[in-house]
Amino acid sequence: MKILVALKRVADPANHNKVKIPAAGDKIDTAGLEWQINPFDLYALETALRLTEDGKAPKTRLGEVVAVTLGPAETETNLRSALATGADRAIRVDTTDDALDGRLVAAALQKLVEEEKPDLVLMGKQVVDGENNYVGQALAELLDWPMATFAATIKEEAGGLLVGREVDGGVSTLRVKFPAVVTVDLRIVAPDSVRSSKTAEGFKYPYEEVRFAPLPAIMQAKKKPLAVKKLADLVGGATLSSKYVKFEAPPARKAGVKVKDVQELVQKLATEAKAI
Amino acid sequence: MIEWGEQHLAIRDAFRRFVDAEIKPRREELEHGDTPPYEVLRKMFVTFGLRDMSLMRYEADLAKADKAADGSDEKVGKANPMAGEMAAMQMIPIIELSRHSPGMVTALGVSAGLTAGTIMSRGTRAQKERWAKDLLTLDTIGAWAITEPGSGSDAFGQMKASARRVEGGYVLNGNKTFITNGPWADTIVFICKLDEGNDPKDRKVLSFVLEKGMKGLDQTKPFRKMGMHSSPTGELFLSDVFVEKDRLLGETEEVSYRTGAKDTFKSERTGVVAMALGIVQQCLDLSVEYAKTRVQFGRPIGDFQLIQLKLAKMEVARMNIQNLVFRIIELAGAGKAMTLAEASACKLYCAQTATEVALEAVQLFGGNGYTAEYPVEQLARDAKVLQIYGGTDEIQISQIARSLLG
Numbered sequence: 001m002k003i004l005v006a007l008k009r010v011a012d013p014a015n016h017n018k019v020k021i022p023a024a025g026d027k028i029d030t031a032g033l034e035w036q037i038n039p040f041d042l043y044a045l046e047t048a049l050r051l052t053e054d055g056k057a058p059k060t061r062l063g064e065v066v067a068v069t070l071g072p073a074e075t076e077t078n079l080r081s082a083l084a085t086g087a088d089r090a091i092r093v094d095t096t097d098d099a100l101d102g103r104l105v106a107a108a109l110q111k112l113v114e115e116e117k118p119d120l121v122l123m124g125k126q127v128v129d130g131e132n133n134y135v136g137q138a139l140a141e142l143l144d145w146p147m148a149t150f151a152a153t154i155k156e157e158a159g160g161l162l163v164g165r166e167v168d169g170g171v172s173t174l175r176v177k178f179p180a181v182v183t184v185d186l187r188i189v190a191p192d193s194v195r196s197s198k199t200a201e202g203f204k205y206p207y208e209e210v211r212f213a214p215l216p217a218i219m220q221a222k223k224k225p226l227a228v229k230k231l232a233d234l235v236g237g238a239t240l241s242s243k244y245v246k247f248e249a250p251p252a253r254k255a256g257v258k259v260k261d262v263q264e265l266v267q268k269l270a271t272e273a274k275a276i
Numbered sequence: 277m278i279e280w281g282e283q284h285l286a287i288r289d290a291f292r293r294f295v296d297a298e299i300k301p302r303r304e305e306l307e308h309g310d311t312p313p314y315e316v317l318r319k320m321f322v323t324f325g326l327r328d329m330s331l332m333r334y335e336a337d338l339a340k341a342d343k344a345a346d347g348s349d350e351k352v353g354k355a356n357p358m359a360g361e362m363a364a365m366q367m368i369p370i371i372e373l374s375r376h377s378p379g380m381v382t383a384l385g386v387s388a389g390l391t392a393g394t395i396m397s398r399g400t401r402a403q404k405e406r407w408a409k410d411l412l413t414l415d416t417i418g419a420w421a422i423t424e425p426g427s428g429s430d431a432f433g434q435m436k437a438s439a440r441r442v443e444g445g446y447v448l449n450g451n452k453t454f455i456t457n458g459p460w461a462d463t464i465v466f467i468c469k470l471d472e473g474n475d476p477k478d479r480k481v482l483s484f485v486l487e488k489g490m491k492g493l494d495q496t497k498p499f500r501k502m503g504m505h506s507s508p509t510g511e512l513f514l515s516d517v518f519v520e521k522d523r524l525l526g527e528t529e530e531v532s533y534r535t536g537a538k539d540t541f542k543s544e545r546t547g548v549v550a551m552a553l554g555i556v557q558q559c560l561d562l563s564v565e566y567a568k569t570r571v572q573f574g575r576p577i578g579d580f581q582l583i584q585l586k587l588a589k590m591e592v593a594r595m596n597i598q599n600l601v602f603r604i605i606e607l608a609g610a611g612k613a614m615t616l617a618e619a620s621a622c623k624l625y626c627a628q629t630a631t632e633v634a635l636e637a638v639q640l641f642g643g644n645g646y647t648a649e650y651p652v653e654q655l656a657r658d659a660k661v662l663q664i665y666g667g668t669d670e671i672q673i674s675q676i677a678r679s680l681l682g
Contacts, residue, residue, distance in 0.1 A: 219361060
């Protein structure tokens, strides 16, 4: 199976307090931020690796995983991290975040898919910065491929996948035929959430997260192929169809007050906060 | 080398993720519960491919020793960038572990470094296969026993542990103390003097390999120590332990205990440099965060110049120690090594500085820093032993002076 995994870098959620918005409010100042791959996209990468190995011998690849990102040269660090984790090769589409919207990303991925001809495109259900939950669905539409979103389990069958999705009050199961687009949710990395046609009966992964890259793989990631393409070569002259107009930081929290006793508390809740 | 490269940072981030997932949640049991650190260390070895790498290095070392025996040994001292990367790959995990649990580094270093290394440099091929291989992969845990109740820095002058020749082998006796991994060790390198009825001063120093459960060998419970609680330390008592000759390292009484000793001391001392960097960096990071958020007299305490001075001095220390780490990596890549006196100077500076910085961090945290709730308290207790083990500050000073004065 050949799988294309789309990854996006995001500002490290642990350092979100470093995000600054200039007075003009027309953009986000990204200077000094630490970057990492969107967690849901990492789950997609782990899913792709599980679908292309038998679990017992992770060094033996039984398919191909191509990691793709759109961004400036620094994002190659994130791609090499994906290569160290186990992806076989990588493609970077050279551009900058402010030159992109979900539609352009989907259009660029469509062209890459047409060139690469994967059986499956995997990505996170959404990116934890913009939270748009857009690209997977848009890509499936552009390709006219079957789609399953928010996958919590995946089981490979002849010619397609059985995808479990957690919905309110239960689980719905979809059967999608290859080629397909699947976006994954958190639980896809549980020990037995993903079963390829080669996964040994009863095998469970001993972890429920994205696998660690072994040190030798980190050192050798530079030797794996990493191609660079220009955004214009993929999407021609297409331009942004939606534009961020304004950014605002959440209002600063006011300092609290100390109350003497319950009586005062109740009184303030009633008269000042009007909460009761 | 002037800064960490992309791959180094990737390794660092991977270890941070591992520490967050595996060590931080177990801090209480590892630091205060006498839970041995070995399971976590084994998991770390498997997760990062360190176990496979150790096996590869073991095979390469065996092959190299075979070549050396043939007289066809390759030239040493050649530049080898890969050796620099190997050094970096060893130091980054030490730095990251030391931010949270320097004791785990100690337990690991004594087992897979000191004990395995001694067998690899002095043992026969059969002995390496029998004991060193499993130590290098952490399948077994090792201890290295030299110190005695009456002999510390003057290890050989006062050494009472003895071996007597008997029919078919030797009988060993003696008490050893401050033995890292002693309570749990599967494999123990026991250093003693050969008693031939001669003056103790003239006796040969021999090393034997012992195993847990041997008749006459007692391994005590872990000591209560000031720090390094995640590194179990104990005593060993030997009373008439009989060993066959195949447990004598090198299987000859003529092998000098100095063989490999210099390399051992050097790697121990450069290991302390990486540990010190981890401790100092962690104390600095925690202190900066605290200085920004702790408010007194209506302002974050970082606004006060006395606090700023502490932070600035910590940063100077961090830069100095990091530069020493870079130098060690660079030397390894160039096929060069520090002299023993240089390694002593590095160890002396780093051990003293780590202790000073950690105590200053406690001071900066005030009453909070004195409680076990805040990790600077543990780091301050842990740092102190860097000035004591692996050769005390005083021993390092005398070795530096000896090299200067000739």
